[in-house]
Amino acid sequence: MSTTPARVYLDHAATTTMWPEAVEVMHDEMRRTGNPSSLHESGRRARRVVEESRELIAERLGARPSEVVFCSGGTEANNLAIKGLYWSRRSADPHRDRVLFSSIEHHALLDPVTWLAAHEGARIDVTPVDRQGRVRLDALRESIAANPDDVTAITTMWANNEMGTIQPVHEVVALAHEHGIPVHSDAVQAAGYLPLDFAASGLDAMTVTAHKLGGPVGVGALVIRREVDVTPLLHGGGQERDVRSGTVGVAMIAGFATALDLTVQRQAQAVERIERLRTRLVDGVTRLIPDAVVNGDPRPGPEHRLPNIAHVTFPGCEGDALLMLLDAQGVEVSTGSACQAGVPQPSHVLLAMGFDEAAARGSLRFSLGHSSTEADVDRLLEVLPAVHERARAAGLVRSRSA
Known part of the structure; x- marks a missing residue:
């Protein structure tokens, strides 16, 4: 037979595949009740889980706990980063209306940027790549030099999701910071296989998501420096530094932290x-x-x-x-x-x-x-x-x- x-x-x-340990942590947490915003014992216990998870994620990513903003995943984090930076910086200076991004970005960034162009008057400069899928720094340098003062933000993924090519993130940051331009990187693919250090990278914002790391689908984070002003996409209860309102998913965040911890250790x-x-x-x-x-x-x-x-x-x-x-x-x-x-x-x-x-x-x-x-x-x-x-x-x- x-x-x-x-x-x-x-x-x-x-x-x-989810790590079994992450599944177990989520299972245990889902059996408990408590809104992290509540002041009673159940709420305080849930808040401790969230904050301890935040501290662990921050440590593993080379960031400060206050820089970790939880959201629903990579797509939301990318939208929050690029739209939030655009709105904030353009509000401060209406002449800033240009967004620079690479020609190989995931649709989770490509589509928000093209939306900004269609609905918010953004001008888009697309940085070309070479045959291996790596950003051409000479072209990026020329694009910045054309008028550094009108650039709202630069976004360049850390590693490409189709080809696996790793981008020169540190060089991109160096070019941008010469002119005070913030840089965001989608590190969704990179986080599982590269040692990431947010502080050392010089980035202003970075996207990670749990389900690429052996955690659950539906939770991720935008790691963003406290000094960076970003306009929220969502308004509500003021959770997550008032950058991302909404009741946080305790079990999913705990699973995210466990998965990232195991991934980095191994x-x-x-x-x-x-x-x-x-x-x-x-x-x-x-x-x-x-x-x-x-x-x-x-x-x-x-x-x-x-x-x-x-x-x-x-x-x-x-x-x-x-x-x-x-x-x-x-x-x-x-x-x-x-x-x-x-x-x-x-x-x-x-x-x-x-x-x-x-x-x-x-x-x-x-x-x-x-x-x-x-x-x-x-x-x-x-x-x-x-x-x-x-x-x-x-x-x-x-x-x-x-």
Whole structure:
């Protein structure tokens, strides 16, 4: 009697497995009652959990506890950072109406910035990247120099979510701070695999989220310096420094703190192990599919790329076809494309890096996490040749009929 193989999850950059310890902490906390804003014993107990979690998160991120503002996740934190900085700085000086951001930002920043342009009169300067997906500092320098006084903020992600390329955050901060311009970085992908030190980075604001770290979906933080003025998105009870009103989720924050603590404690060993798994995956894919192209910076290390992401182009194939065929074999991966009105669209990240549309549509992202195993990689390599053959054949048929 045949058995169906266990499903293989290779999409940890989208969300990763929760640490069992974080699940346990959340389970225990969810059995208790108490609003952290209440003054009675249950409320005070809940407040202690929140503040102890805040202190632990701050310590692990190299920040002060008062700089950690809890919110619902990375998207809200990014919106709060870029819209809040724009509104605050433009209110102080109406001539400040320009936002600088890189061409490879996640939609959680791309969309708020384009919203500011459409609804709030913001002017957008997009900083180009090189073929490896790294911000071109020369172009950023020129953009700032055009008129430093009209720039409200600069935002540059710490590590790209599709390619894994690590950005020169310290250099960006140095360029901006010459002119007193605040800098925000989306560190959602970086926090799990790089040692982050908010104070040492010089950043004014930084986004992190729990579910990329082995914590729950639905909670994250904007780490923002006390000296930085930011206009809130939400108004209400004045929680979180009056920057993010709303009753805070005690259990989720406790799970977030536990996950980040474990991630940082185990990070060095995990990175080494995951890098070996990535090498096994990349070597296997290129051996089995000789024309497959591994994209991004080939060099490992905290100045070059994340250890857990392998982005591969399969010439002659549609990424969506590869994804669905792999899914049918129990292997879960992702593409960088978006589907609008049922029509696959190439990733804006890959187009910004200089890929043509065919290559952008024919790529997959394999991403590993703390629960990934050699067996996961081997299962991918086992089913990939037949999947690739079918996807290639489908691509040939489509090209002939076009």
